Amino acid sequence: MSLRLARTLTGVYFGLMLVAVTWPGLVPFSRVQPLILGLPFSMAWIAAWIAGSVVVLFLLDRVEKRYRDAGDPRADPSAGPLGTGRSHPHRRATDVTDPMDGTAGGTV
Amino acid sequence: MEQWVVVTIIISAYLVLTLTIGMLAGRKSTDSVAGYVAADRSFGLLVMYFVTGASVFSAFAFLGGPGWAYSRGAAAFYILAYGALGMAPFYWIGPRVAALGRRHGYVTQAQMITGRFPSKRLSALIALLSLIAFVPYITLQMRGAGIVIEAVTDGNVPIWLGSLVAYGIVIIYVLSSGAMAVGWTNTFQGVFMVVIAWTLGLYLPNRLYGGIGEMFRQIDAARPEHLVPPGLTATGDPWTWGAFSTFILVSAVGLMMWPHLFMKAFTAKDDDTMRRTVILFPTFQLFLIPVFLIGFSGVLFAGTPQAPDFILPFMILETELPAIVVGLFCAGALSASMSTGDALLHASASVFVEDGVAKYVDMEERTQRRLMQLLVLLTGATAYVFAQDPDSSLVLLLASAYGIICQFAPPVVAALYWKRATTPGVIAGLVAGAATAFFFWQTPELKPFDMHEGIIGLLVHVPVLIGVSLATPAQDEAHVQKFMG
Numbered sequence: 320m321s322l323r324l325a326r327t328l329t330g331v332y333f334g335l336m337l338v339a340v341t342w343p344g345l346v347p348f349s350r351v352q353p354l355i356l357g358l359p360f361s362m363a364w365i366a367a368w369i370a371g372s373v374v375v376l377f378l379l380d381r382v383e384k385r386y387r388d389a390g391d392p393r394a395d396p397s398a399g400p401l402g403t404g405r406s407h408p409h410r411r412a413t414d415v416t417d418p419m420d421g422t423a424g425g426t427v
Numbered sequence: 428m429e430q431w432v433v434v435t436i437i438i439s440a441y442l443v444l445t446l447t448i449g450m451l452a453g454r455k456s457t458d459s460v461a462g463y464v465a466a467d468r469s470f471g472l473l474v475m476y477f478v479t480g481a482s483v484f485s486a487f488a489f490l491g492g493p494g495w496a497y498s499r500g501a502a503a504f505y506i507l508a509y510g511a512l513g514m515a516p517f518y519w520i521g522p523r524v525a526a527l528g529r530r531h532g533y534v535t536q537a538q539m540i541t542g543r544f545p546s547k548r549l550s551a552l553i554a555l556l557s558l559i560a561f562v563p564y565i566t567l568q569m570r571g572a573g574i575v576i577e578a579v580t581d582g583n584v585p586i587w588l589g590s591l592v593a594y595g596i597v598i599i600y601v602l603s604s605g606a607m608a609v610g611w612t613n614t615f616q617g618v619f620m621v622v623i624a625w626t627l628g629l630y631l632p633n634r635l636y637g638g639i640g641e642m643f644r645q646i647d648a649a650r651p652e653h654l655v656p657p658g659l660t661a662t663g664d665p666w667t668w669g670a671f672s673t674f675i676l677v678s679a680v681g682l683m684m685w686p687h688l689f690m691k692a693f694t695a696k697d698d699d700t701m702r703r704t705v706i707l708f709p710t711f712q713l714f715l716i717p718v719f720l721i722g723f724s725g726v727l728f729a730g731t732p733q734a735p736d737f738i739l740p741f742m743i744l745e746t747e748l749p750a751i752v753v754g755l756f757c758a759g760a761l762s763a764s765m766s767t768g769d770a771l772l773h774a775s776a777s778v779f780v781e782d783g784v785a786k787y788v789d790m791e792e793r794t795q796r797r798l799m800q801l802l803v804l805l806t807g808a809t810a811y812v813f814a815q816d817p818d819s820s821l822v823l824l825l826a827s828a829y830g831i832i833c834q835f836a837p838p839v840v841a842a843l844y845w846k847r848a849t850t851p852g853v854i855a856g857l858v859a860g861a862a863t864a865f866f867f868w869q870t871p872e873l874k875p876f877d878m879h880e881g882i883i884g885l886l887v888h889v890p891v892l893i894g895v896s897l898a899t900p901a902q903d904e905a906h907v908q909k910f911m912g
Contacts, residue, residue: 357639
């Protein structure tokens with residue numbers, strides 16, 4: 320997936336989430352029954368959007384990381400909207416490995 | 428031995444342990460302003476995760492959240508909804524801010540904003556607004572600590588004494604070691620709070636109602652209006668959709684604008700650590716579920732606590748749990764209050780001295796550090812006085828503070844992403860937004876659609892920022908390039 324598409328989809332997800340948990344998006348789901356895992360429907364609805372956001376951010380990070388590792392300036396935060404980036408003087412070699420890769424998705 | 432004596436012994440042991448961890452950690456950080464404020468930029472993922480989680484979840488979530496679930500029902504879901512929304516943009520903003528911090532040596536939010544928009548007045552304005560927003564936030568943490576201690580000691584240790592002892596300890600370790608202590612004590616307290624919350628959140632509904640689903644079925648049968656968003660007001664009338672929605676919006680916009688959270692971008696060891704913290708952050712939101720379950724378990728329970736904010740300790744005590752569990756719970760709730768309180772005290776002093784006073788008075792590093800320590804004491808004392816007000820609601824204290832804090836979002840976004848923004852534009856927007864929010868906070872009956880005053884403030888703030896920026900000369904290309912390039 321391209322960086323632009325990944326960022327757009329992430330933005331769309333959080334845009335939808337904002338609508339889904341406020342007026343008017345929450346209105347149709349503002350009820351108690353059916354209980355989901357014992358929770359009132361509206362509470363489970365909001366919790367599901369939160370759980371989904373972990374998945375979306377995790378997938379976004381995989382795409383962003385691929386671009387960062389390839390040295391693409393669009394994925395380099397120190398580059399900013401203008402110009403080219405610099406290296407990170409504080410980053411150590413040991414930090415590049417990603418020990419959380421396996422667990423981050425499993426937390427959901 | 429009486430139960431409250433056992434509980435007091437457990438709490439004391441816990442407080443001593445916290446203090447020890449805080450003091451030991453402090454010896455490792457360097458004796459400079461950068462060391463005090465940003466912990467030498469050396470936090471790893473585990474510490475970052477719990478620092479962020481534990482500083483976000485505080486007496487507000489641990490006591491105020493159940494208090495709302497108990498008294499205002501589904502209105503409490505707003506607290507559940509905003510966190511993930513507010514944190515997500517930091518996936519990009521965080522590393523951008525960190526890169527600028529490393530390049531220009533920023534340690535506070537105002538330094539970054541005034542790096543782009545050079546103005547002493549702007550810096551002082553941000554420092555002042557931060558301090559105004561911090562006081563109610565610190566107040567709620569202190570009151571929370573006092574509530575827990577008063578409740579579990581059966582009134583033998585009243586709020587004034589409990590909050591004094593708990594925050595005496597917080598102030599000692601904040602004064603002696605700064606951000607490093609904040610980090611290590613939060614890791615310890617963060618783990619503690621998560622375990623206790625899940626255990627009790629699953630235990631209470633089972634013990635009292637025979638299950639979570641059964642509990643909600645009974646509440647729905649007896650009080651059907653309680654479980655349906657937007658929930659109820661403090662007096663039991665239906666809450667408005669306008670208020671429910673804008674409470675979510677204002678908290679999402681304001682969440683990462685809190686100086687103590689924003690400063691995490693400067694303390695992170697590297698960008699990947701920060702990104703992973705953002706990704707894992709919503710898992711902390713889910714931790715609110717068991718905490719709400721504890722509040723809901725009180726709805727049909729015979730007997731009422733002295734105020735809704737007391738519901739959590741009240742429920743724990745009414746179920747006649749062994750003293751050891753009560754003591755451990757109390758330590759968990761205290762840790763929620765103290766781990767946020769220390770970050771708040773530390774940040775309020777850093778911001779006020781670095782961005783306010785130091786802009787006008789030339790100071791040596793040593794003097795500056797002394798002044799910060801003095802300010803920690805003064806802010807603590809002020810909040811302590813407010814914390815004694817018996818009529819305050821923990822959730823509303825924070826919700827009001829968000830009206831001011833969310834006004835920092837437009838300047839931050841403009842500094843990072845809008846080349847055409849100008850210093851007069853940013854100052855005018857901030858003044859107009861904060862003044863509007865303050866006006867509607869004072870006259871709530873004039874608020875359109877019962878909207879949160881912070882959102883009305885933003886509706887004025889953003890057009891003013893854009894309008895005045897476009898009406899004033901653009902910034903020098905080389906300056907913008909230096910900041911964004």
